[in-house]
Amino acid sequence: MRSRIYTIISGHFKSWYRSKSNIFWTIAFPLLLIVLFGAIFGNGSTKFDLYVQNQDLVANAPTSLSQGYVNNLTSTGAFSIHVVAAEQTDPITYIKNDAQLHNRGQRLLVIPLGFQTTLNTTHQAKIQLYMDQSDQASASLAGIVNAATVSYAARLSPTADNVSVQQVGIVTRNIRYIDFFIPGVIGMTLLTTGVFGAVNTNGRYRELKIIKKLATTPLSKIEWILGMVGYQMILATISLVVILFFGYAIFGVTATIDLYTVGLVVAAALLFPGIGMVLANFVKEAESADAAANAITFPMMFLAGTFWPRETLPDIMKIIANFMPLTYVNDGLRDALIYAEPAQALTNTIIALGLAAFFIVLGSVLMNWKEE
Amino acid sequence: MTNGQPTPFPGQSDKIVQVDNLSKKYGENVAVNGISFSLTKGEVFAFLGPNGAGKTTTVEILECLRNPTGGQANVLGYDVSKRSDQAEIRKRIGVLPQDFNAIDRLTVRENINYFGAMFKRQLDADKLIELVDLKDKRDEQFKSLSGGLKQRVGLAVSLVNDPDVVFLDEPTTGLDPRARRDVWGVVERLKSQGKTVFLTTHYMDEAEYLADIVSIIDHGQIIASGTPDQLIDAHGGKKTLIIRDAGQEGLKQLPPGLPKAELRNAGDIAVPLNNGELTSILMSLGTTPLHDKEIEVRRPTLDDVFLNLTGRRVSEEGN
Numbered sequence A: 001m002r003s004r005i006y007t008i009i010s011g012h013f014k015s016w017y018r019s020k021s022n023i024f025w026t027i028a029f030p031l032l033l034i035v036l037f038g039a040i041f042g043n044g045s046t047k048f049d050l051y052v053q054n055q056d057l058v059a060n061a062p063t064s065l066s067q068g069y070v071n072n073l074t075s076t077g078a079f080s081i082h083v084v085a086a087e088q089t090d091p092i093t094y095i096k097n098d099a100q101l102h103n104r105g106q107r108l109l110v111i112p113l114g115f116q117t118t119l120n121t122t123h124q125a126k127i128q129l130y131m132d133q134s135d136q137a138s139a140s141l142a143g144i145v146n147a148a149t150v151s152y153a154a155r156l157s158p159t160a161d162n163v164s165v166q167q168v169g170i171v172t173r174n175i176r177y178i179d180f181f182i183p184g185v186i187g188m189t190l191l192t193t194g195v196f197g198a199v200n201t202n203g204r205y206r207e208l209k210i211i212k213k214l215a216t217t218p219l220s221k222i223e224w225i226l227g228m229v230g231y232q233m234i235l236a237t238i239s240l241v242v243i244l245f246f247g248y249a250i251f252g253v254t255a256t257i258d259l260y261t262v263g264l265v266v267a268a269a270l271l272f273p274g275i276g277m278v279l280a281n282f283v284k285e286a287e288s289a290d291a292a293a294n295a296i297t298f299p300m301m302f303l304a305g306t307f308w309p310r311e312t313l314p315d316i317m318k319i320i321a322n323f324m325p326l327t328y329v330n331d332g333l334r335d336a337l338i339y340a341e342p343a344q345a346l347t348n349t350i351i352a353l354g355l356a357a358f359f360i361v362l363g364s365v366l367m368n369w370k371e372e
Numbered sequence B: 001m002t003n004g005q006p007t008p009f010p011g012q013s014d015k016i017v018q019v020d021n022l023s024k025k026y027g028e029n030v031a032v033n034g035i036s037f038s039l040t041k042g043e044v045f046a047f048l049g050p051n052g053a054g055k056t057t058t059v060e061i062l063e064c065l066r067n068p069t070g071g072q073a074n075v076l077g078y079d080v081s082k083r084s085d086q087a088e089i090r091k092r093i094g095v096l097p098q099d100f101n102a103i104d105r106l107t108v109r110e111n112i113n114y115f116g117a118m119f120k121r122q123l124d125a126d127k128l129i130e131l132v133d134l135k136d137k138r139d140e141q142f143k144s145l146s147g148g149l150k151q152r153v154g155l156a157v158s159l160v161n162d163p164d165v166v167f168l169d170e171p172t173t174g175l176d177p178r179a180r181r182d183v184w185g186v187v188e189r190l191k192s193q194g195k196t197v198f199l200t201t202h203y204m205d206e207a208e209y210l211a212d213i214v215s216i217i218d219h220g221q222i223i224a225s226g227t228p229d230q231l232i233d234a235h236g237g238k239k240t241l242i243i244r245d246a247g248q249e250g251l252k253q254l255p256p257g258l259p260k261a262e263l264r265n266a267g268d269i270a271v272p273l274n275n276g277e278l279t280s281i282l283m284s285l286g287t288t289p290l291h292d293k294e295i296e297v298r299r300p301t302l303d304d305v306f307l308n309l310t311g312r313r314v315s316e317e318g319n
């Protein structure tokens, strides 16, 4: 005899992968969103963003040697160079803001005043490269800058080692829009598959008398719910893996899967079906329950910072967002997968697990297994 | 013998179901009002009644899905109101709920195995598929089947645990005549295997055709019980002589002394028959122009039983 819970999980799973629309909503649609939003807001070029401030001006024009250096950098084809005006007195703050605004990497190369003079006299010119060591691009970027610098210096004088690059560490949160967006898409997918999955299996299966039939067998309500949650966990894991893999393959988003991620997936697989079950018990008719599920998931998606940071919301909406369970799943996933902020990830995971326990217990208690 | 103790079967008693003075109220609405009946092993029992009569309520009490508000009900010697007994009942009964659908995207076979996995005792899916005649459909998804085939899957599913008693709640409602016949065929096969079957229906012909015992339920009360023959004899009224296609004309040509004769649909003349009257009426007809008309004797049906008992026809309300 196969286990009853296993049978329920495999029944749900077969029903899932045999439905094209299910596959679309749980796999294709999130990937489509990633491509769309990635293309609209993301940084499509494969070049490294590099801010360059040339302070070596004479009569408001760059000196020929400093200009030559910049041209040489440009000619490598590896950089997307963004010029910072020489008047900018706090270039680091400036580029942090500007980069965030345009979803660019936060790296600054400064050619100091007197670059040309130094080259001509002491042959000991220095270039400053400001970068975050945790910037995933830092090693390759520094490598290319160094190589370009060496080749430029060699052209000036084959023997002398006359230009050196000084690397200066800065602390940035080098998060592109797409890095922000990917965990949001995961949260959104867990939300919709969980809520709609539960509404479907507890609303539609009731209408089809499948639940009634099961209630006349030795199967218990708890086993039925465990089967549904087990299935949701499998689905959540598939969504997570597929989306992360896709994000990595297309946009180079690198994520760390840690214990918090696992905790959040477990929480989501309990929380969202729990919400769906509560809904299905208040709105008995499967079709209206579906409408109610839409009415709940869509606002939640927007308010919980799935697509845009919550900082952009009006104050009142920010307050409402605090009551959205998805908020904690989204934030937790970002902290865990992308930001590497274990403390915050832990807090969000605990809140999500607490909400999960609440909703799954409430949904289970409310669910009529026998008499209706 | 409704002492609530699990009684060993068979032996001490072969009462598969025993119901005494059972009631169920939904708020003020009394859906089942003090009914009593019993099912004997190997019997096909039909619960016949119009919409809202209380059929589903009764069956679902026996299936431990609803709690009775009064009276006693035992299934296989177990008390439906006792939690520990309910677990035993669930292992041993087979259920086809009213309007049941299996899981859309599972195949016939997968569905049978799905519901079968809920039980320790599980019959071989292929045997059941054979029983309900679905061999060529066994790897088709449930959603692609026609209504009649779907219902046969439901029947197979209700038998997966080799139950001691099968509850079929309106197994043919909404099916076309051929599909109904197919379902009947399955029930007949069950009967020949010695299974006890509890069937609800609002089709009189179905009860008459399939059932050993019929209980007619109306407004939550059993108004008559017995074999179909007993019910017809007791409540069906007179036999009727039918003279086909006689028309208005024919009515005038009738021999005298048949005042109750009336014209029915399509011009048939119906003459109520008292016992022993048949020969004399036929002989007097032989002398009239009606002698070459087609003549038959119609026996009352359960329809007439219900009409006589309630003043209504089931089919007026049934759907």
Ligand SMILES: Nc1ncnc2c1ncn2[C@@H]1O[C@H](COP(=O)(O)OP(=O)(O)OP(=O)(O)O)[C@@H](O)[C@H]1O
Binding pocket: A372, B026, B029, B030, B031, B049, B050, B051, B052, B053, B054, B055, B056, B057, B058, B098, B202
């Ligand atoms: N869950 C319920 N809550 C309240 N009233 C109910 C409930 N179930 C049934 N009833 C009422 O109880 C009465 C009997 O209903 P039941 O479903 O048992 O009839 P039925 O004979 O099975 O009818 P049908 O042929 O339509 O299936 C009806 O008046 C119905 O409205």
Ligand SMILES: [Mg+2]
Binding pocket: B055, B056, B057, B098, B169, B170
């Ligand atoms: Mg019914």
